[in-house]
Amino acid sequence: MSNKTFVLLGKEIPEGKRTVLDLEVAKLHTRTTVKVPVIVERSSKPGPVVLLLAGIHGDETNGVGIIREIINLEINKPKNGTIICIPVFNIFGYLIQTREFPDGRDLNRMFPGTLNGSLASQFAYQFTKEIAPFVDYVIDFHTGGGERDNIAQIRCSKDDTKSLELAKVFNPPIIVFSNKITKSLRDTLHKMGKTVLLFEGGKSKELSPTIINEGVNGTKNVLIHLGLIEGTIAVRESPIYVERAKWLRASHSGMFKIKVTIGSYVKKKEVLGVLQDPFGEFKKKIYAPFNGHIFCINKTPIVNKGDALFHMSIED
Structure with missing residues (x-):
């Protein structure tokens, strides 16, 4: 302008x-x-x-x-x-x-x-x-x-x-x-x-x-x-590009224990979290269905079946 x-x-x-x-x-x-x-x-x-x-x-x-x-x-x-x-x-x-x-x-x-x-x-x-x-x-x-x-x-x-x-x-x-x-x-x-x-x-x-x-x-x-302010552009490392992604959903209702940190790269079959009932009767592990990065985690402690838990990039 x-x-x-x-x-x-x-x-x-x-x-x-x-x-x-x-x-x-x-x-x-x-x-x-x-x-x-x-x-x-x-x-x-x-x-x-x-x-x-x-x-x-x-x-x-x-x-x-x-x-x-x-x-x-x-x-x-x-x-x-x-x-x-x-x-x-x-x-x-x-x-x-x-x-x-x-x-x-x-x-x-x-x-x-x-x-x-x-x-x-x-x-x-x-x-x-x-x-x-x-x-x-x-x-x-x-x-x-x-x-x-x-x-x-x-x-x-x-x-x-x-x-x-x-x-x-x-x-x-x-x-x-x-x-x-x-x-x-x-x-x-x-x-x-x-x-x-x-x-x-x-x-x-x-x-x-x-x-x-x-x-x-x-x-x-x-x-x-864009030339609005002076300074040096800070570059730490190249960003990860997510072209395809999938929400991993809860297979059961229960208490949700997270086993991975946000931003981490996980491999197929790695345990991402655990679903348990309050009475100690069942324990269901959540496995990574493919290799990829976890870029969003639902931090809620109690989940219902079908709730979105991890947003994960699909990487070949």
Whole structure:
């Protein structure tokens, strides 16, 4: 974007200044207006506009922690271009620590939204109309739902060359090739011609220092690569690419004991975990059906038959 006037949510963003805007969508039944803070840092030099967004699901606090740390370290102050931070997008769910919106809907299945639809749909519409058109790149931070614990990873489509290039620059432990989900934020932004990275890491209702560190370092790499901030891109090792994966499900109901660590490479027939009843009468081992990496583990202590337990890459 050139050094012309930059207007967001009806307000002109001055060069070289920090501006905090409020995305106002709805009022609670108590008449309290719910405002979503939008933190804009615009440099005095032209460059791309990057949006860092977290908390689309209200209980996914690791992403909120990543953006908080980025702001704390002043990584969001660009030498060129503009960096927009929305640390808590679904402020309704964040306040009461639930994944969904108050109307029970998953906000990440409501895009691009409608002007007079459900509350979540109106919220999605407001974002799609008022913020999305003015950004070039988006990093959307997520975590595993419920007790599902994800290793730090970037998800992108294999045929999306721009996103894949940035995913490599981000340098997470794992890059998972996954198709875009209809009506998701990623799908809508992609259709608008934006380059999107979807970060997954950790589990809901936690602040994991490891996950936050991965998110901050990866974002910093991307911002350096795009020329917004100065610095040296940190590369530790080549990410593992997951082209095919499978959820391993519980063959029985019972208490779940995990025998492997997240991110580990396992070989076929290796014991991944054990299912036991509370009375000491049966014990069922869970074996790896093939070679691969474990990149998500359901950390719940008690499982039902059919529950997803391990997300594992299929490697020949």
